[in-house]
Amino acid sequence: MKNFEFRNPTKIIFGRGVEEKVGDEVGACSQKILLHFGGGSIKASGLYDRVTASLRQAGITWVELGGVKPNPRLNLVYEGIKLCKENNLGMILAVGGGSVIDSAKAIAMGSVIEGDVWDFYLGKGVPVNALPIGTILTIPAAGSEASTGTVITNEDGWLKRAVNSELIYPRFSILNPELAFSLPRFQVACGVADIMAHLMERYFTNVSHVAFTDRLIEATLKTLISLAPLVMKNPQDYDAWSELMWAGTIAHNNILDTGRVGDWASHDIEHEISGIYDVAHGAGLAVVFPAWMKYVLHHDLNRFVQWSVRVWNVEMDVFDPEAVALAGIEKMEGFFRSIGLGTQLADLGIQDDRIDEMADKCTGGNTRTVGNFVKLDREAVRKILLLAK
Amino acid sequence: MKNFEFRNPTKIIFGRGVEEKVGDEVGACSQKILLHFGGGSIKASGLYDRVTASLRQAGITWVELGGVKPNPRLNLVYEGIKLCKENNLGMILAVGGGSVIDSAKAIAMGSVIEGDVWDFYLGKGVPVNALPIGTILTIPAAGSEASTGTVITNEDGWLKRAVNSELIYPRFSILNPELAFSLPRFQVACGVADIMAHLMERYFTNVSHVAFTDRLIEATLKTLISLAPLVMKNPQDYDAWSELMWAGTIAHNNILDTGRVGDWASHDIEHEISGIYDVAHGAGLAVVFPAWMKYVLHHDLNRFVQWSVRVWNVEMDVFDPEAVALAGIEKMEGFFRSIGLGTQLADLGIQDDRIDEMADKCTGGNTRTVGNFVKLDREAVRKILLLAK
Numbered sequence A, B: 001m002k003n004f005e006f007r008n009p010t011k012i013i014f015g016r017g018v019e020e021k022v023g024d025e026v027g028a029c030s031q032k033i034l035l036h037f038g039g040g041s042i043k044a045s046g047l048y049d050r051v052t053a054s055l056r057q058a059g060i061t062w063v064e065l066g067g068v069k070p071n072p073r074l075n076l077v078y079e080g081i082k083l084c085k086e087n088n089l090g091m092i093l094a095v096g097g098g099s100v101i102d103s104a105k106a107i108a109m110g111s112v113i114e115g116d117v118w119d120f121y122l123g124k125g126v127p128v129n130a131l132p133i134g135t136i137l138t139i140p141a142a143g144s145e146a147s148t149g150t151v152i153t154n155e156d157g158w159l160k161r162a163v164n165s166e167l168i169y170p171r172f173s174i175l176n177p178e179l180a181f182s183l184p185r186f187q188v189a190c191g192v193a194d195i196m197a198h199l200m201e202r203y204f205t206n207v208s209h210v211a212f213t214d215r216l217i218e219a220t221l222k223t224l225i226s227l228a229p230l231v232m233k234n235p236q237d238y239d240a241w242s243e244l245m246w247a248g249t250i251a252h253n254n255i256l257d258t259g260r261v262g263d264w265a266s267h268d269i270e271h272e273i274s275g276i277y278d279v280a281h282g283a284g285l286a287v288v289f290p291a292w293m294k295y296v297l298h299h300d301l302n303r304f305v306q307w308s309v310r311v312w313n314v315e316m317d318v319f320d321p322e323a324v325a326l327a328g329i330e331k332m333e334g335f336f337r338s339i340g341l342g343t344q345l346a347d348l349g350i351q352d353d354r355i356d357e358m359a360d361k362c363t364g365g366n367t368r369t370v371g372n373f374v375k376l377d378r379e380a381v382r383k384i385l386l387l388a389k
Helices: A018-027 A047-057 A074-087 A098-110 A185-203 A211-233 A238-250 A265-277 A281-299 A301-312 A321-338 A355-362 A378-387 B018-027 B047-057 B074-087 B098-110 B185-203 B211-233 B238-250 B265-277 B281-299 B301-312 B321-338 B355-362 B378-388
Strands: A004-014 A032-037 A061-065 A091-096 A133-137 A149-154 A159-164 A172-175 B004-014 B032-037 B061-065 B091-096 B133-137 B149-154 B159-164 B172-175
Touching: A004 A018, A004 A238, A018 A047, A018 A091, A018 A133, A018 A172, A032 A047, A032 A074, A032 A098, A047 A091, A061 A074, A074 A098, A074 A149, A091 A098, A098 A133, A098 A149, A098 A159, A159 A265, A172 A238, A185 A211, A185 A238, A185 A265, A185 A281, A211 A238, A211 A301, A211 B211, A211 B238, A238 B211, A265 A281, A265 A355, A265 A378, A281 A301, A281 A321, A281 A378, A301 A321, A355 A378, B004 B018, B004 B238, B018 B047, B018 B091, B018 B133, B018 B172, B032 B047, B032 B074, B032 B098, B047 B091, B061 B074, B074 B098, B074 B149, B091 B098, B098 B133, B098 B149, B098 B159, B159 B265, B172 B238, B185 B211, B185 B238, B185 B265, B185 B281, B211 B238, B211 B301, B265 B281, B265 B355, B265 B378, B281 B301, B281 B321, B281 B378, B301 B321, B355 B378
Parallel strands: A004 A172, A032 A061, A032 A091, A091 A133, A133 A172, B004 B172, B032 B061, B032 B091, B091 B133, B133 B172
Antiparallel strands: A004 B004, A149 A159, B149 B159
16 A cells, blocks of 8 residues: 545535535535536526525525536636636535536636636646535536546647646535436436446556455445446436445545555546547446456456456456456446447447547657556557457 | 435545654644653654654644543543643644544543533533644554544543544544554454444444445455454554554544444443443453344344355355354354454453443433444343343
């Protein structure tokens, strides 16, 4: 285990009807806020009305900024920053999924500086301050509701880049599993794949003696594998949704990588796919992960064998560990397909004609590698994308 | 799953040599502190010198209060409160195990009020403020380094009582597994039993649909069961100690009871044993838990079967689930004995002549029940203690 520091101060408010507490929670931070959301779904579902009623009751005033899209865009972030500065807003309340929350985090960092918030995403400087953020989560997937991360897409060149900072841990996150009932099935499946990917990025590590967090990650994966089919079958299954939603938060709130170093190559590769083709992040991950696994399998076969046996209940065969590892990957592909996701680029309608371009962008023209478990250069990324085609 | 709120802001600083950061961490809170510790072991080990050197370097001044005993006493708490008030100290740094940290928490609550801190332990009022606390953990066991709890013994009547409050989450906790190398083996074993008890108190719940936290608790128990024998064999096994120490914190930092209601009867019963006989808390728990399990087994046999199969690798026998459950309990008893703990009161040198008295005290003369999984009255507690004799 490596030395580590861990702190996650986000207050989680979880359960049926808890969004009605939002006014009081916001009031503890600010009286005048930016209310940030996506399309019209929160208005159609009545959530918008419940949230604004609670804000009004707590005497909170707000400025609205809707319109966040999946793979949230820098231009809308700039608009939010302008609103916060012009109106002297003291907090951002994000109502939605990971895209809305990531957009809110960018606005939070950008509203307290004179310069360009995109510089943080380019690695030019680090934030030293941010407005407080609160969230009401509607899509269990990205884990942004209790994470240090934000991923934003710059339309100018379709660059998708991330920032991590403790300053953007939300002050509170309100998680009501009922809010997920109305999600389209495909979006649910993409969320499940995203959560599983967060867990597997952490699982495949070169750090030894991480038995405890190995087991915690395995436990979380097993929970998803056993319960996701229930919500696919019955989208109103509150009990199954509860476990899924909480697992989605734990998967990405940094507790499961204490003492470890995650991989994250699959995320980097997927960012190139969704950057070009604008596919759902989770759908892209379900394609990249199996290919990545087949490519890096022999880097640490034992780790894959442990994962196959413990997570996928593959029977151990000490005489043929490779077959055990491959059986786990096959079970994972079968699981993704069973919840309606493709496992090949072709399933996403993507041809193989831009693989070289993606491999090139992903590695900065072969000037850097991606991933930690195995460091992948342009050629390696290209081979993985070919395995995925 | 029940609705819940969860927040744990304690900053964990984990790994080799991290105690040298203590001066900077303290400096962020206060320049003048109470340095609180137990017997002479931190001086003998050199830890005291390293800590004070770091404090001195950061320009921190301190007043010392050593002498905390296991089952920490109210009288020393009063002494600490007096020191904090007289010297206008702004923080308490606890260097030691759970007893030192619990004592520091009591001092932290008592130093900001005019009245008697013991009133909080008697349930007369709740704290609304507390001095900040930092800890350097030397004994993985109680989990107090990242918990809301403190247990104090009032020598006047030997009452052992608890307070829970978010105000006493430590600001930071420094966890260096190397500091546990020099612990006596019996104390290590007691710590392991205490951690396992924290997990099992949470595991046995009447709340349904808690599959995710079930699995997380099972994962933590399995980690302890597989790694505790390694540190018993080689007390300098840093890798095994790391996992054990981190598991001890996670077992009690409130994340594993999100959405659940724990039992805690075994803790209550054990408090009566250690209150009268001053035995180590963990040693008492290793005696109470098997007896409690045998007594409540049929309240929810399925839960015991799941625990036996998943945690203790008992083979499932659908035709005889009771035998499966009993086999798990037997394995647990075998495990406790394998690390040098007794599983009967007689093993602790305790006769059965004060069982009625303990059952009476535990239930306030049969005016209240203990436990949530099964509510136990005086007669039930008596029967459990008889099963344990």
